[in-house]
Amino acid sequence: MIGRARERLRHWADEHREWIIIGVALPAGTVAGALERARSWFRPSSQPSDHGERVRRIQADVSRYAEAREAGEPWAQKPLRTDRKGAASLNVRMSDKSASHTVNMSDLTNILALDEARGVIRVEPFVTVGDAASYLDSRGLQLEATIEMKDATLGGLVMALGMTTHSHVCGLVHDTVTAYEIVTAKGELLRVTADNEHADLFRALPWSHGTLGLLVALEMRVIAASSHVRLAYRPFYSLDAYAAEYERLARSDKPPHFIEVLIFGKDRAVLMEGYLATAAEVRNGELPVNAVDKAHKPLFYKHVESMLELGEGQRREELIPMLDYLMRHDRSMCMCLAQILPTANEAWFRYTMGWMLPPNMTFLKGTRPDAERENTIRKQVWQEFAFPAERFAEMVARAHDELEIYPLLAYPCKVIDHGGMVRAPGNHGSPYCGEPQTAAFLDLGIYGMPQRIKDGDERFDTVTRVRRFEERVRSLGGFLHTYCDVFSTETEFLQMFDHSLWREMRTRYGADGVFPTIYDKVRPEMDPLQFLDEERSWSANGSGTKTQRDPTCSEYPSSSPSSS
Numbered sequence: 001m002i003g004r005a006r007e008r009l010r011h012w013a014d015e016h017r018e019w020i021i022i023g024v025a026l027p028a029g030t031v032a033g034a035l036e037r038a039r040s041w042f043r044p045s046s047q048p049s050d051h052g053e054r055v056r057r058i059q060a061d062v063s064r065y066a067e068a069r070e071a072g073e074p075w076a077q078k079p080l081r082t083d084r085k086g087a088a089s090l091n092v093r094m095s096d097k098s099a100s101h102t103v104n105m106s107d108l109t110n111i112l113a114l115d116e117a118r119g120v121i122r123v124e125p126f127v128t129v130g131d132a133a134s135y136l137d138s139r140g141l142q143l144e145a146t147i148e149m150k151d152a153t154l155g156g157l158v159m160a161l162g163m164t165t166h167s168h169v170c171g172l173v174h175d176t177v178t179a180y181e182i183v184t185a186k187g188e189l190l191r192v193t194a195d196n197e198h199a200d201l202f203r204a205l206p207w208s209h210g211t212l213g214l215l216v217a218l219e220m221r222v223i224a225a226s227s228h229v230r231l232a233y234r235p236f237y238s239l240d241a242y243a244a245e246y247e248r249l250a251r252s253d254k255p256p257h258f259i260e261v262l263i264f265g266k267d268r269a270v271l272m273e274g275y276l277a278t279a280a281e282v283r284n285g286e287l288p289v290n291a292v293d294k295a296h297k298p299l300f301y302k303h304v305e306s307m308l309e310l311g312e313g314q315r316r317e318e319l320i321p322m323l324d325y326l327m328r329h330d331r332s333m334c335m336c337l338a339q340i341l342p343t344a345n346e347a348w349f350r351y352t353m354g355w356m357l358p359p360n361m362t363f364l365k366g367t368r369p370d371a372e373r374e375n376t377i378r379k380q381v382w383q384e385f386a387f388p389a390e391r392f393a394e395m396v397a398r399a400h401d402e403l404e405i406y407p408l409l410a411y412p413c414k415v416i417d418h419g420g421m422v423r424a425p426g427n428h429g430s431p432y433c434g435e436p437q438t439a440a441f442l443d444l445g446i447y448g449m450p451q452r453i454k455d456g457d458e459r460f461d462t463v464t465r466v467r468r469f470e471e472r473v474r475s476l477g478g479f480l481h482t483y484c485d486v487f488s489t490e491t492e493f494l495q496m497f498d499h500s501l502w503r504e505m506r507t508r509y510g511a512d513g514v515f516p517t518i519y520d521k522v523r524p525e526m527d528p529l530q531f532l533d534e535e536r537s538w539s540a541n542g543s544g545t546k547t548q549r550d551p552t553c554s555e556y557p558s559s560s561p562s563s564s
Contacts (some may be wrong), residue, residue, distance in 0.1 A: 110127065225276070336448055414441070418454055
């Protein structure tokens with residue numbers, strides 16, 4: 001009886017989710033955020049000048065732990081982690097740190113210095129993208145690689161993964177780092193650069209997720225920024241056409257500063273080229289100015305979708321203030337908001353409640369029931385994959401056939417193989433040659449609810465399909481984003497990411513056994529593999545997947561026309 005009541009309540013919540021978010025989650029999350037800011041006014045805040053003192057505190061804590069561990073004290077046999085709350089991160093997981101010894105690091109939130117002559121900014125790891133972008137924008141600068149989510153932390157991006165619409169030029173976010181400052185498992189403070197005695201560690205830190213040491217500061221490259229971006233929109237009505245044009249632009253000797261593709265159907269997409277606007281372009285007023293990040297403005301992806309009305313071969317240009325452009329996907333949570341709050345783009349909502357967007361993710365995750373967590377695994381897809389650029393058309397077709405989720409987000413990116421976790425295709429497990437190699441990749445973000453689930457299919461085998469897509473990415477030498485739910489087994493994860501250098505650094509710097517493994521840190525708190533047997537039974541009984549395509553099946557285009 002209780003079980004049936006719970007199931008009815010769960011179905012009711014699913015059907016009325018949008019209104020629950022509007023009536024409860026948005027206001028409560030806004031109040032929670034306001035209370036947190038108010039508390040910060042009444043408690044001492046950390047200052048950049050106190051950075052050395054904070055680092056010495058962390059070193060002392062880690063040193064005590066190391067001594068106690070060596071002495072065999074039970075409390076120090078727990079793995080070492082930061083004290084950042086699991087709900088505060090922007091990934092979909094809710095990390096459980098109850099079985100770990102946590103180190104107080106949550107006050108490392110300061111911009112420490114800007115050296116314009118060297119073109120670098122020095123920050124503590126929990127400085128957010130929004131804080132850094134605002135600080136630099138007021139000085140006519142920007143991070144060389146700025147992702148579009150204000151609350152993402154720079155330390156999290158460089159120790160995991162971040163990429164932007166400029167990544168086809170500069171590489172991933174960690175490729176813009178010039179120095180890391182690390183507290184080791186023994187409590188030593190190291191400055192790690194590409195050309196000092198810790199050069200091997202420098203190559204191993206990206207993607208390591210804090211499993212080689214505790215990041216206490218980093219230096220990142222900054223570049224000059226214009227006041228506006230001149231953004232050109234071009235609609236396409238054929239997968240082959242936009243895949244070919246994307247590849248032409250990305251491989252050009254002088255590509256646009258920013259490149260992005262939003263895909264609204266397999267054969268309906270808008271390609272965007274962004275250029276740093278000149279002072280003359282801004283001054284002469286020939287192009288309209290669109291501050292896309294204002295609360296009353298249409299969500300950016302909806303604004304882009306309207307460009308499909310332009311027609312074949314048409315182009316529209318406008319000027320967007322630089323900071324608005326850099327944060328263009330923040331309000332819509334990179335389009336994820338479309339799945340949980342479709343009303344958010346309605347004019348009445350934007351003009352009355354738009355100021356509350358995006359929802360407070362810490363609040364949403366912190367109050368998420370287990371049933372809703374299962375929904376995010378079984379009924380929704382929050383995945384992002386990168387693979388060789390020439391496979392663009394093939395992988396969009398696969399995403400359509402397997403999941404049919406739109407819109408899709410596509411970025412070009414340059415993967416630079418330094419012999420670390422991510423290697424150029426064919427280099428996995430091979431010794432590093434000593435010279436970085438580059439490869440052109442395409443990043444595809446898939447967020448939302450599959451069409452068949454929207455249509456009422458209760459036996460849609462989501463986990464099986466995501467794993468099949470992941471398997472194909474792995475076979476191409478690609479990788480998944482580890483802020484998403486990882487549906488891989490540990491063996492499959494080791495096949496996707498090259499752990500050779502990481503293992504060597506774990507031994508050299510005494511991190512083995514002290515910090516968790518990468519897989520332990522990124523696997524979901526709810527095991528998605530537990531649902532595979534049930535999904536197989538659906539197929540065996542004639543529901544769920546009717547056919548399973550061979551990953552090498554020729555019905556998918558193997559490359560875009562320009563590279564075939």
